[in-house]
Amino acid sequence: MLGPVILAASRSDRMRRLVSGAPVTKQVVDRFIPGETVDQIVPVVQDLTAKGLELTMDVVGEDITRPEQAAAARDAYLELIDRLKDLELGERAEMSVKLSLFGQALDGGHDLALANIRPVVEAAAAIGTTVTLDAEDHTTLDSMFAIHEELRRDFPETGCVIQSYLFRTEADARRLAANGSRVRLVKGAYKEPASVAYQHKSQIDRAYVRILRILMAGEGYPMVGSHDPRLISIAQELARRAGRKPDEYEFQMLYGIRSDEHLRLAAEGHRMRVYTAFGTDWYGYFMRRLAEKPANLRFFVRSMITK
């Protein structure tokens, strides 16, 4: 019950001001977002990669209102990529990007987002890595897939995310699996209406398995984005049946969630990539993490009261 309420709050400017300005215990936010600056995040990258994990890096932020903010987001990614160059991690540290942070929702936003993301994809390719386009709410997806297709003309390894809660996603998975894309499958983290998305966990999980089957049997590179132990076992079984070797798919989880499982899967010889968010505009990302597990909200509220 709490999840949808928190998700609605994640789009509210009033709540954003209230929560962002609250005396939030730094620990609560740090659990999911382990740094605000490139200087703070580089040691985290070094630590995780030294443990045999791979990373996908996210500069937090979304739903911007001015083109200058999109340019600043582009520059933040470019600064990060420049710093990663010295670590020589190649594809062990890739980027995840939300197109709404690159201006997608502004006037002429599709072209603006494409113009802003292209230099990031080019810079990533120059250091031997790549970019994955995150999936946001369903109204943004046609534009996201069009930008993905456009970028893949020059950078075929550019990835994208699909969400099992959406009715459309099985068809998207078939198209992407046939054209050899890198595709991260997740359940979906936004508040979506019943006209476009399953509303019950059991339906979303069943759809996840159907879509995973399509991706594993296809010609692309599946990225299994979930912390759900049942889906992780099913993914391993589907990969085995499809004859995929350990380097022909990967698991992905969020920083701060089931961290022991990250290490366990990596130690078993799986590719395990940790989605690591950093930056100052953490409100939307943080609220989605609270919505996924209401116990996080209780912890958060307690920390505000006891401060």
Ligand code: FDA
């Ligand atoms: P589920 O929610 O059923 O959780 C399974 C178990 O994991 C829970 O029982 C709990 O133990 C643990 N868990 C999950 N979330 C937790 C949390 N916040 N705090 C503590 N424990 C938690 N979504 C989207 O719409 N667009 C996107 O681009 C992405 N990108 C993305 C990248 C990666 C690498 C991951 C792992 C996830 C995303 N997501 C996303 C988020 C995704 O849609 C989904 O909301 C979360 O992954 C939670 O779903 P699970 O599959 O983990 O299952």
